Amino acid sequence: MDAMPEREGPLYPLITLSRHRMETDGEGVTTLIAGAGCPLRCGYCINRKLLEKDAERVTPRELYDRLKVDDLYFRATGGGVTFGGGESLLHAGFIRAFRGICGDAWRIWAETSLAVPEELVRTAAECVDHFIVDIKTLDREIYRAYTGGDMELALNNLLLLKELAGPERILVRIPLIPAYNTRADQEHARALLAEKGFSQFDLFDYVVR
Numbered sequence: 416m417d418a419m420p421e422r423e424g425p426l427y428p429l430i431t432l433s434r435h436r437m438e439t440d441g442e443g444v445t446t447l448i449a450g451a452g453c454p455l456r457c458g459y460c461i462n463r464k465l466l467e468k469d470a471e472r473v474t475p476r477e478l479y480d481r482l483k484v485d486d487l488y489f490r491a492t493g494g495g496v497t498f499g500g501g502e503s504l505l506h507a508g509f510i511r512a513f514r515g516i517c518g519d520a521w522r523i524w525a526e527t528s529l530a531v532p533e534e535l536v537r538t539a540a541e542c543v544d545h546f547i548v549d550i551k552t553l554d555r556e557i558y559r560a561y562t563g564g565d566m567e568l569a570l571n572n573l574l575l576l577k578e579l580a581g582p583e584r585i586l587v588r589i590p591l592i593p594a595y596n597t598r599a600d601q602e603h604a605r606a607l608l609a610e611k612g613f614s615q616f617d618l619f620d621y622v623v624r
Contacts (some may be wrong), residue, residue: 425509427478428452432499434485441524441545443494446482449501454530455562457551459621461591462501475512486520489518495522495544504531507538516540529572530564536572540579548573549588552596553604561595572622582613591620 428451436445449462451470473481482496489495496517498510503525514523525539526547539546550569552558558566576585589604591597605616 423561424474424476424512426472426474427506427513428501429473429478430468430470431477432481435488436497439524440497440499440547441494442491443522444485444488445494445497445524446485447497447499448478450498450506452505453500453502453528454505454565455502455528457562458595459623475509475516477500478513480616482517489521493522497524497526497547498543499526502531503527504529504535504539505543505605507531507535507542511538511542528562528564529569529576530562531572533572533575536576537579540576543580544584546576546580546585547587547588548576549590550604550608551592552589552600553607554596554600556602557592557596561592573608577612582615585613586615586617587613588617588619591618593621593623 430449430451433447436447439445440447452541491502498506503510504527510523510525522544523542524547525543526549527539528549528551529536550573553564553566553570555566558564558569573585573587587608589601591601599619605618608616
């Protein structure tokens with residue numbers, strides 16, 4: 416019996432693909448690539464049940480082969496792919512390998528909390544075009560209560576990303592989280608980050624059902 420061909424490259428824990436998204440997770444037509452794994456445990460996580468499912472492991476080439484059917488849409492609209500999840504930057508090495516296959520014709524976005532080791536941020540800065548950063552809050556106690564994580568890690572990574580990628584490649588999302596923060600907390604976080612050189616913000620309300 417012939418041996419199975421070796422699969423080349425890092426493996427991505429693919430949960431699902433969402434095609435033909437318009438101006439939702441980036442510009443133009445995009446495909447959202449949802450992957451497993453997250454270091455945070457956010458109180459209102461909408462993907463918690465999804466993240467508990469078994470993920471299919473795919474190589475960069477296998478993922479590209481699934482997505483290339485929409486190549487024309489991506490090129491015509493300035494769109495591309497958005498890595499989400501879960502925490503996309505846990506798979507920064509995969510994204511770098513994927514960039515090597517798709518080239519510069521597709522834009523790559525990454526939705527991230529930045530609650531990852533610094534080296535993954537450095538890797539992502541080399542291969543991701545735009546970052547959508549869900550910073551949650553700049554209040555340490557609120558951050559820990561809501562996510563179970565360390566706000567200092569996320570903030571330090573955000574400042575590092577600004578140095579590596581530039582603020583024009585970063586959209587900072589700051590939610591109003593019912594029972595956790597206030598509108599004043601939300602505005603205070605925006606003002607502090609604006610002082611640090613960030614200029615693109617998305618202030619929105621979590622809708623809890």
